[in-house]
Amino acid sequence: MKKAYLTLGVLLLFANLAVAQFSFHLIDNFESGRFDRSKWWRFGELDVSVSGNPSAEGRDLIAESCGQYSLSLNGSSDDWYVGGVGTDLDVDGTNFSRFQIDVYGSQDNRGKVIIELFEDDNQNYTIEQDAQKNYVPVHDDKWVTEINILGKGFTRVSIPFTAFRDDNPGVGDDTWNPGRENGSGGLLKLQVVAISEKKSGKADFRVDNLLLTY
Ligand SMILES: [Ca+2]
Ligand SMILES: [Ca+2]
Ligand SMILES: [Ca+2]
Secondary structure, three states: OHHHHHHHHHHHHHHHHHHHHHOOEEEEOOOOOOOOOOOEEEEEOEEEEEEEOOOOOOOOHHHHHOOOEEEEEEEEEOOOEEEEEEEEEEEOHHHOOEEEEEEEOOOOOOOEEEEEEEEOOOOOOOOOEEHHHOOEEOOOEEEEEEEEOOOOOEEEEEEEHHHOEEOOOOOOOOOOOOOOHHHOOOEEEEEEEEEOOOOOEEEEEEEEEEEEEO
């Protein structure tokens, strides 16, 4: 077992070197086969689990790149918002220009996914949030964009940072600055939020291969 961990450590080391070289940052591909609660938090009425990917219909490059596992999210709502998951990024976003994700829909409950990025604007490597006001950031920018969930199969979506909009004008510096210049902590947090297809309805989809790229 020790040897296995050592091998894994060496592999991860090489993976980090490769990431530095090719300038992409893998947030998660869920190939650990389990929902890692030390890495991800969950909120709202959303059931989350890491489960085996459905087999693809014939040859499918994107499906193959999703490996064995992805993150399954499902739940229902009476008012669009179902819930979400989030993770800390702690990334200098200077060398990236896009967020990429693979989304697997379902035939009946399509809905939307909102992607939220948080970057530090008061140089303290922390996103301060107001727990009394739905956890809105009080000093830092929050940027959002949404993806329509399509039907079955993995759809790859690559979103330029320029397609995110400022969710909190007047808070932070209202400028997209995900880098670590001037003492900023850079890009600190990502959240993936599920929105049901109808006001009163369900969300049921998978996500995989979340990464930052250029
Ligand atoms: Ca995967
Ligand atoms: Ca901050
Ligand atoms: Ca900012």
